[in-house]
Amino acid sequence: MGGADNRRSPAANNGNNTTRNLPLDPVINLDHGDPTMYETFWKKLGDECTVVIKGYESLSYFSNPKNPCWFLEPKLEDSIKCLHDAVGNAVTEGYSIVVGTGSSQLLQAVLYAVTSHDQPSQINVVAAAPYYSSYLEILDLVRSGLYKWAGDAHEFNKNEPYIELVTSPNNPSGVIRGPVVNRDGGVLVHDLAYYWPQYTPITSKLDFDIMLFTASKCTGHAGSRIGWALVKDKEVAKKMTKFMEVSTIGVAKEPQLRIAKILQVVADRCKRFGSPEGDNFFEFSKNMLAKRWEVLRETAKKSEMFILPKYPLQHCNYYGEITHINPGTENYLIMVTAFAWIKCKDEIEDCEKLFRSHNILTRSGRRFGSDPGFVRVSMVGRDEEFNMFIDRLSKIQDL
Numbered sequence: 001m002g003g004a005d006n007r008r009s010p011a012a013n014n015g016n017n018t019t020r021n022l023p024l025d026p027v028i029n030l031d032h033g034d035p036t037m038y039e040t041f042w043k044k045l046g047d048e049c050t051v052v053i054k055g056y057e058s059l060s061y062f063s064n065p066k067n068p069c070w071f072l073e074p075k076l077e078d079s080i081k082c083l084h085d086a087v088g089n090a091v092t093e094g095y096s097i098v099v100g101t102g103s104s105q106l107l108q109a110v111l112y113a114v115t116s117h118d119q120p121s122q123i124n125v126v127a128a129a130p131y132y133s134s135y136l137e138i139l140d141l142v143r144s145g146l147y148k149w150a151g152d153a154h155e156f157n158k159n160e161p162y163i164e165l166v167t168s169p170n171n172p173s174g175v176i177r178g179p180v181v182n183r184d185g186g187v188l189v190h191d192l193a194y195y196w197p198q199y200t201p202i203t204s205k206l207d208f209d210i211m212l213f214t215a216s217k218c219t220g221h222a223g224s225r226i227g228w229a230l231v232k233d234k235e236v237a238k239k240m241t242k243f244m245e246v247s248t249i250g251v252a253k254e255p256q257l258r259i260a261k262i263l264q265v266v267a268d269r270c271k272r273f274g275s276p277e278g279d280n281f282f283e284f285s286k287n288m289l290a291k292r293w294e295v296l297r298e299t300a301k302k303s304e305m306f307i308l309p310k311y312p313l314q315h316c317n318y319y320g321e322i323t324h325i326n327p328g329t330e331n332y333l334i335m336v337t338a339f340a341w342i343k344c345k346d347e348i349e350d351c352e353k354l355f356r357s358h359n360i361l362t363r364s365g366r367r368f369g370s371d372p373g374f375v376r377v378s379m380v381g382r383d384e385e386f387n388m389f390i391d392r393l394s395k396i397q398d399l
Ligand SMILES: Cc1ncc(COP(=O)(O)O)c(C=O)c1O
Pocket: 033, 101, 102, 103, 104, 105, 132, 167, 171, 191, 193, 194, 213, 214, 215, 216, 222, 225, 226, 227
């Protein structure tokens, strides 16, 4: 992880007594998508989401022995269903829900569940570049005998079984995606971490075979480490559950109960649009992100050093239900993604290096199987961090 050390300016360590204690130009770490931006909303709600767990509660390994996913808290199952239903972004009826320690653990569980110890060789795992950098990192670390990283899905031309990870909206680029290999013998895993109305128009209720979601990106509670999978095939869900059982004997109950409460609070208010209290989480977050994007676009335009992606306007079924505010325009949203996928002007070969020389840590396009002329910048940090970033960006004149 970024580490607290990064927060000190290199100038602060140069032995020069006149600058040692000055917090000038601290390093801004925009490498991780740490969703601290959402603190503002949750602070407003005060104690409403407080969950009290007494010393004698939640001792058992089991949450619901009748559920094939026996460690899934019934309250969490209910609020997941309730939220998807209210937002209209995914079908839950007929699906098994498997809870995980973040969707990062669920990804490993899926890969285990859709492969077999009887297969003659490792199954290829692909994702279209630019792909979420952790896919490669996880697979490289695990070095499983069941599957192996096979790189960019656009370049996959082997006539062999494969698993394609489809991230939509995509991390890092924010683009809405579908599978690219489209061949027999493939298993699709849809990573829908960002398919929520603050990031993207909700265009349909998705019903893919395997869909991954996470509280980290939905409500910003990354520290609770709760993700969930909606899985059509009961056997796949059972195998995923087995993976959790063997690796961690389930998922901690405390964060499940906390996220159950949070999701329920979001669901209960997510149909109230334009309320003066501003208590619709998605509306609040979308507005906050939209403002940031506006400032970023203006700054990039003035500097002529950076190019930002353009996204098409699309109808959003979720906000489409508002008819009383600006009819005709309000239903169409511009995407305001969680990351800015920035391209530096052509003369700059290493965009990450340029940003680093201005004490801004970003993630290089290289890490996403793409070009070093790109960087990914988190848009979901705290206000101070974002404002500092914009200030510094506006001062980057040239090489
Ligand atoms: C596309 C995508 N999938 C999965 C994850 C992992 O989320 P979690 O915090 O639930 O492990 C992330 C986190 O950045 C992500 O961007």
